Amino acid sequence: MAFACSNCGYRSVKGFGRCPSCGAWDSFAEVGETTASPQEASSWLGEELRPITQIDLTDVKRIPSGSDELDRLLGGGLIPGGVILFGGEPGIGKSTLLLQVAQTLAERIGNVLYVSGEESESQLKLRASRIGVLHERLYVLSEQSLERIAAAVETLSPCALIVDSIQTVVSGSTEGESGSLRQLREASGELIRLTKSRRLVTFLVGHITKDGAFAGPKSVEHLVDVALYLEGSRGEDLRFLRSVKNRFGATDETAVFRMTAEGLKEIVNPSQFFLEGHRDDPRPGCVVVPILEGSKPILVELQALVSPTGGYGVPQRRCTGLDINRVLLLLAVIEKQLAVHIGGADVYLSVAGGLEARERASDLAAVAAIVSSLRNRPIDTKTVVVGEVGLSGEVRAVRRVAERIREAEKMGYARIVVPSVGTPSVKGSIDVIRAESIERALEALGLA
């Protein structure tokens, strides 16, 4: 018998209350024997040994999830035998999105088992009716016992299993309360074994809280094939689904959704969505910047308002969707390098549409918007600006500049101001203006 720490992997012949290696509490769980005695080993004939060239791939077919954006995030669709950890804060929309996926799989493939350890079957039905997800082959089960879930899988032979959430599943053969690391590891391990042996598509929902109680789902991230996290702020209806681990595709991808009464709707063209309301008549203080969400460029409008501080008041500096410390630094750069006095003015900055532009690549656009408002001169509405700004006013290279240029071109923009360093030559209909300093960029924008 052997025990291992779920946090650091420390192995021992006995379990500990607290791991002597990493200090984690209640992290020891029994692990299966992976060793064989010399006698067993010598009698093993090695039938499973085969060269990699003889491994058959014809049965690995991707299954569409019903959401093109989710499929793109997964690298082309769901894979039978794949386990996806689906994390997110409470109330963000995890159950909603997974019910939608369950509906598609029930319609197109076969039985789907949706197990909820948190909600009753009638609660599930209420949500499913609201979002229009009702199908004969979609089975719901309100259950927490790992053994009963496994028995339900045996009976139903589903093509997909959704466990909402993994923190509620308890195994009768393991000590510890539901949600404890030991139970979490045992339940995940068993469900992964079940998934691989029956070639299911399995989603394990994991709750993550704002105060960093990430430890639960994070501790099984290394066991699963894909880890997706649904993010957003509950007051707003936008949701970002990010992939942080993917054994079958690229990571650092993002899909954008909008929460509606009928469920989560994907936003296929985020640039168009976020530029809605961006008017064609030029207004001082407004500029469009291509920011990156994962590896996806999205065009957003950045707005600045600079107005004289009344009386003897303290000048205000406020911003939404940008990093205030970065904005203060940019104001100091403008003041010093352009020799303009901005200390006696209030400065407000905002990203239209509720998106965040905290990337340094939006520096140059922030500088352009501030100077445009200060001088009361608009920037041409067909121009996009991107670049990081250094303390001496130089424009520094940004990541994935070619993709940003292509997105601006795709959205019908005529011109883009980019850093002169690190920008490859891009062929196309868009006019690429390279700037090595903020002075040169402002000159190109007609703000000098």
Ligand SMILES: Nc1ncnc2c1ncn2[C@@H]1O[C@H](COP(=O)(O)OP(=O)(O)OP(=O)(O)O)[C@@H](O)[C@H]1O
């Ligand atoms: N009628 C509605 N119109 C629009 N949005 C709604 C409506 N009803 C619920 N919602 C949204 O759905 C969210 C709850 O979705 P869901 O239950 O899928 O989230 P969850 O991540 O599974 O939550 P939990 O952590 O409780 O399991 C609510 O926070 C709300 O944003």
Ligand SMILES: [Mg+2]
């Ligand atoms: Mg839920």
